[in-house]
Amino acid sequence: MLKQKTTEQIKAATRKTESGSHAFYNNPKYRAAIYQALLIFGLAYFFFTIISNTFDNLEAAGIKSGFGFLSNAAGYDVLMSLIDFSSTDTYLRVFIVGFLNTILVSILGIFFATVLGFIFGVMYFSTNWIVKKISVIYVETFRNIPLLLQILFWYSAVLATLPGPRDSLSLGEAVFLNVRGLFIPKLVGEGGSILVYLALAAAIVGIFVLRSWAKKRQDATGQQFPVFNTSVAMVIGLPFLAALVTGFPFVIDYPALQGFGFRGGITVIPELMALTIALSVYTGAFIAEAVRAGIQAVPHGQTEAARSIGLREGKIMSLIIVPQAMRVIVPLLNSEYQSLVKNSTLAAAIAYPDLFNVFVGTALNQTGQAIETIFMAIVVYFAVNMFISFIMNRFNSNVELVGR
Amino acid sequence: MANTFKTDPIEFKPAAAQPAPSSTVGPVAWIKENLFSSIPNSVVTILVILGLLNVVPGVIDWMFISSTWSGASQDACVSDGACWVFIQAWSQQFFYGSYPSDGLWRVNLSLILLFVVIVLSFTLPANIRLKVSVPLFLVLPFVCIAILDGRLVGLDYVNTDFWGGFSLNVLMAAAAIIVAFPFSFLWALGRRSDMPLARSISVVFIEFFRGVPVLALFFMGSVMLPLFFAEGTNVDKLVRVWIVLIFFMSGYMAEVFRGGFQAIPSGQYEAADSIGLGYWQKTLLIILPQVIKVSMPNILATFVMLFKNTVFLLIIGIPEVLQTLLTALSNSNWLGGHAVEGYVFVGVIFWLCCFGMSMLASSIEKKLDTSHRN
Numbered sequence: 218m219l220k221q222k223t224t225e226q227i228k229a230a231t232r233k234t235e236s237g238s239h240a241f242y243n244n245p246k247y248r249a250a251i252y253q254a255l256l257i258f259g260l261a262y263f264f265f266t267i268i269s270n271t272f273d274n275l276e277a278a279g280i281k282s283g284f285g286f287l288s289n290a291a292g293y294d295v296l297m298s299l300i301d302f303s304s305t306d307t308y309l310r311v312f313i314v315g316f317l318n319t320i321l322v323s324i325l326g327i328f329f330a331t332v333l334g335f336i337f338g339v340m341y342f343s344t345n346w347i348v349k350k351i352s353v354i355y356v357e358t359f360r361n362i363p364l365l366l367q368i369l370f371w372y373s374a375v376l377a378t379l380p381g382p383r384d385s386l387s388l389g390e391a392v393f394l395n396v397r398g399l400f401i402p403k404l405v406g407e408g409g410s411i412l413v414y415l416a417l418a419a420a421i422v423g424i425f426v427l428r429s430w431a432k433k434r435q436d437a438t439g440q441q442f443p444v445f446n447t448s449v450a451m452v453i454g455l456p457f458l459a460a461l462v463t464g465f466p467f468v469i470d471y472p473a474l475q476g477f478g479f480r481g482g483i484t485v486i487p488e489l490m491a492l493t494i495a496l497s498v499y500t501g502a503f504i505a506e507a508v509r510a511g512i513q514a515v516p517h518g519q520t521e522a523a524r525s526i527g528l529r530e531g532k533i534m535s536l537i538i539v540p541q542a543m544r545v546i547v548p549l550l551n552s553e554y555q556s557l558v559k560n561s562t563l564a565a566a567i568a569y570p571d572l573f574n575v576f577v578g579t580a581l582n583q584t585g586q587a588i589e590t591i592f593m594a595i596v597v598y599f600a601v602n603m604f605i606s607f608i609m610n611r612f613n614s615n616v617e618l619v620g621r
Numbered sequence: 622m623a624n625t626f627k628t629d630p631i632e633f634k635p636a637a638a639q640p641a642p643s644s645t646v647g648p649v650a651w652i653k654e655n656l657f658s659s660i661p662n663s664v665v666t667i668l669v670i671l672g673l674l675n676v677v678p679g680v681i682d683w684m685f686i687s688s689t690w691s692g693a694s695q696d697a698c699v700s701d702g703a704c705w706v707f708i709q710a711w712s713q714q715f716f717y718g719s720y721p722s723d724g725l726w727r728v729n730l731s732l733i734l735l736f737v738v739i740v741l742s743f744t745l746p747a748n749i750r751l752k753v754s755v756p757l758f759l760v761l762p763f764v765c766i767a768i769l770d771g772r773l774v775g776l777d778y779v780n781t782d783f784w785g786g787f788s789l790n791v792l793m794a795a796a797a798i799i800v801a802f803p804f805s806f807l808w809a810l811g812r813r814s815d816m817p818l819a820r821s822i823s824v825v826f827i828e829f830f831r832g833v834p835v836l837a838l839f840f841m842g843s844v845m846l847p848l849f850f851a852e853g854t855n856v857d858k859l860v861r862v863w864i865v866l867i868f869f870m871s872g873y874m875a876e877v878f879r880g881g882f883q884a885i886p887s888g889q890y891e892a893a894d895s896i897g898l899g900y901w902q903k904t905l906l907i908i909l910p911q912v913i914k915v916s917m918p919n920i921l922a923t924f925v926m927l928f929k930n931t932v933f934l935l936i937i938g939i940p941e942v943l944q945t946l947l948t949a950l951s952n953s954n955w956l957g958g959h960a961v962e963g964y965v966f967v968g969v970i971f972w973l974c975c976f977g978m979s980m981l982a983s984s985i986e987k988k989l990d991t992s993h994r995n
Contacts, residue, residue, distance in 0.1 A: 252816060252819070270849055270851050271848045271849060344662065345662045345666060346656055347670070361929075361972045363930070363932040365935070366967060366968055369964065370964040373960050374961045559834035562834040562836040563836065563936075565936050577840055581840075581844065587845050587848065591837060591844070595833050595837055598833065598837070599833075
């Protein structure tokens with residue numbers, strides 16, 4: 218690319234010196250300017266036609282453009298919302314509810330997809346033939362079947378065949394699974410619980426401080442510090458201590474059968490379950506592929522060198538192979554996470570109330586504000602994906618090869 | 622041995638190799654090495670086999686042994702197994718949608734034409750391959766539309782409302798990627814261009830169509846696109862979706878081509894410059910054939926993605942195969958709960974197509990890989 222540019226420049230330069238005998242339209246500089254002017258003109262004409270047509274059409278349909286509709290009452294209920302919502306709330310609140318639901322399913326999907334992907338990706342390198350084949354079968358099966366088909370399959374062929382509330386599958390009378398969804402106990406904090414949350418936050422901040430301190434010390438003195446064990450101890454110990462001091466200010470709210478349904482606890486609706494399962498299984502297959510590619514990209518000599526300096530097999534994986542594989546894996550993870558967020562719009566097929574379904578689907582139908590609703594939704598997906606990209610790039614610069 | 626040396630001292634005959642010890646060859650050794658190499662490995666193997674024994678016989682029994690294969694209605698399905706009668710009864714709809722029965726040959730003809738053109742593009746002699754197959758490909762979508770629509774070629778008119786089923790998925794994906802080809806090539810060229818305006822327009826276009834959820838694009842196609850046309854123009858729903866798919870596809874393919882351009886050594890550009898070729902001659906005659914060759918595996922991978930995404934059309938109500946399945950499942954004569962059979966059937970079809978294409982892609986990749994890393 219670089220060389221090619223220089224030849225172009227040399228050509229331009231030689232032509233310039235012998236100009237006079239050449240017409241100006243053979244000068245690449247003028248040519249480029251003319252082409253770009255034509256391009257701009259064409260594009261401007263195209264957009265002008267589209268916009269004027271749109272205004273004509275909107276006028277003919279009697280739709281008032283603008284974002285004024287956002288403060289009108291929505292008039293419909295949403296199946297599931299993380300914040301309080303009733304049908305008298307505005308379209309703006311519908312937007313927020315949908316946005317939160319999208320974020321929820323994206324976070325759940327990304328978490329489970331990463332876990333599945335890393336498990337099956339590492340399984341490919343097992344010395345056990347059956348384990349390796351299971352990894353291959355998982356990847357090739359779920360990668361090659363359309364996601365929408367998988368969502369519908371989980372929703373209407375698996376979750377819909379679960380027993381009714383009265384004969385639900387239960388785990389220790391605390392977790393229930395039936396056709397209405399998954400019911401899990403909920404931890405309700407009372408006064409003083411704030412101290413426990415603060416302790417947890419302090420523990421998480423402490424881990425980062427500890428990590429950088431331990432790294433600095435290792436760089437300076439070569440002494441290692443058991444960062445992982447200390448971190449686990451801090452995350453469990455500090456909140457536990459705080460709870461002990463405040464006298465366990467928590468009540469566990471168990472779900473219980475009342476009449477025809479369950480009351481209390483946290484309800485995970487089947488739509489959310491189906492979407493999360495399908496998204497994580499589908500994306501997990503792609504992530505497993507990425508993990509496999511990343512580990513394969515690490516030359517075998519690295520393993521041999523690590524063995525020759527006497528590292529144990531487990532340490533070889535965690536200290537030598539995985540950090541180098543991450544350089545390949547992280548950029549791939551970035552794009553998989555982004556496509557997971559985009560794919561979560563398929564919630565529309567099973568009526569999970571994500572942003573797309575409640576806002577672009579229902580709100581658009583009711584108000585006819587096609588351009589505004591689609592624009593807002595697109596902006597949100599762009600913003601979320603840029604956020605993911607930002608985080609992953611930060612993470613990537615941590616694992617990147619540092620030239621010395 | 623000593624005698625042989627005397628009679629023919631030049632020829633050296635090594636003794637025949639000993640057979641490998643019986644403990645390292647044969648199925649028993651293979652099983653020992655790959656399944657029971659250590660205690661944890663053995664435990665895992667046994668657990669997995671036990672798990673498979675729990676599941677697999679039931680699945681096989683459901684699918685093949687106690688399933689019903691023939692019959693006229695769902696009353697024929699009395700056993701516990703799968704009711705393949707459902708698939709049989711609806712197979713025409715699954716493949717052709719509600720296209721009129723006496724015109725099915727037209728759909729078949731379109732699919733055969735597609736197949737023939739694809740085969741030709743791989744088998745023609747190399748010197749005319751691109752010259753013949755590129756125009757054939759570019760004409761193909763319009764020929765297929767003419768055949769399916771029927772008005773231009775003097776056949777019975779079939780409205781696009783009746784097109785559907787799996788053939789629609791295949792033809793839609795093929796038509797979209799074929800028309801997207803030249804566009805994506807232009808966008809990729811634009812992104813590499815030295816002209817700042819052309820470059821930034823290409824970047825914005827490519828990133829927009831790659832960044833927006835494809836469902837949002839479909840909604841734009843079905844709700845926003847009609848607003849863009851002049852008042853009174855009525856563009857067919859399928860055509861609008863086709864336009865959306867073309868744009869969507871050209872965004873992704875532009876990135877594939879950009880990778881292909883980057884893989885071409887700069888010596889190729891310089892050589893083309895040195896024999897005095899102009900920009901378009903250089904690009905079309907020297908660079909493009911090589912770009913297509915090196916990006917073939919990625920083009921196929923992108924096509925697989927597009928092909929899987931054609932299922933999304935059901936959300937805007939186009940009767941592709943999954944939509945047809947949902948219609949069949951809610952038919953009052955077939956309310957016996959055949960969801961699993963239906964999903965398995967459609968899933969297997971897609972799996973076969975997508976897996977076949979990814980196999981093809983990796984075999985091309987292997988063929989192209991002339992590096993000797995290992």
